[in-house]
Amino acid sequence: MSPGLPSERAPLRREAPPPESRLDRAYRLYRRRIGRCRTENQLNRIHIALENYMTPAEVRHFAAALAGDAPDSPSRRWIARLDGAMPVKRARPVEFERKAVLKGVSLYTAGIGSADQKTLIIGLAGRFLRLMLPTPWVLDCLNPALYDVLLMRDFSRLCFALGMPGLGGDVFEALSSLRRHVDPRAYRNAMSLGTSGGGAPAVIAAILLDLDRGIAISPQDFHRDADPLKTRSGNGDPYAELLASRPRRFPELVLVCGADHQSDAAVATAMHGLVPSQLWKVKNCAQHGVFKWHLARGTLPALLAKVLGQSLENRTLVATGLRPPTGHRY
């Protein structure tokens, strides 16, 4: 008998089942929730919420697990679209995982590398609680060994004007308090990236938190969307004052909008007039969803690299016409 093998007479020991993985648990919960849905809208609600939160690894896991479902089932159609439209479609040696920081704040990070080797992106989601696209599509563009993404979602859908639970009662207090949970200066460099209603808050975050860069994609008019803040505070106009401030280390600000989207171009141009920034109008784009426009053309990773000013896959800069972010250490 070979050493290490059990004797034929020895009673068979039943192996304990392998511990259920986080991915399996998520999938089991999904099946349970979907099983309770009675209308298409209820299904859509679950799918939209998942798209807002999932990682690329979760999408691939769900796609494999749902492969046995009928091709025309709602779940299969949903995951086929979500998985099929991933912009890079590359499994990584170490994948992003999601960690809840606070209600409305998720950290997407991979267990590889230290902060000083990575870029921190503070994402400020728009009204639909995502960065214009399903979150896994954005994360799929980024090398998890080089990026952490802290994604903030404002459930009041008021441009973060009323703050965030656990962080503060207005956008300024909430963003300043972020330092209690994440230290941007511990990273190789740090940037804010906001879309739509999160655009102006991304500019605020970049200035307030002394970030290297702030990027606003199709930013909305903060005064229009954040009226409750003005009526609540009665303390002048802190937003205008912040934009007019010129701290010694001022972040690079990039404002992006569709060139042919009249109202977005007007808002971005007005913001460009208020604060030192680069204004990039995407030619032939009449959509508010600039990320979606680029995704459809296969150019989302290129756009992201351009606005971040650096490669998404390695530690090289991308020519943007801007000076390298001050925090870069190459």
Next chain:
Amino acid sequence: MEISRPRLAVFEALQVAASGAFNDEMRRSFLTDGTNLELAALEMDSLANMEFCISIELSTGITLLPAQLAEFATTDAIERCIAETLKEATGGSG
């Protein structure tokens, strides 16, 4: 002016789904002047259409599907549909 339940449901759904296009002026006139809006003018994409229908269902219990929105085309048509369905559900007693 009293705002009917169907109109309020459409208003809330537009606030969620129509984003920047449903601006202050439109919001005011929708509530106070009974303005009829064309959905095509509200720049709602497929996600916005889904959010709109989810909001209507949550506030009224009535299921409208995203695919139906193009047929309705206007907020008045949606409001009528909700009002009629609610009326039927309460046995026509209004």
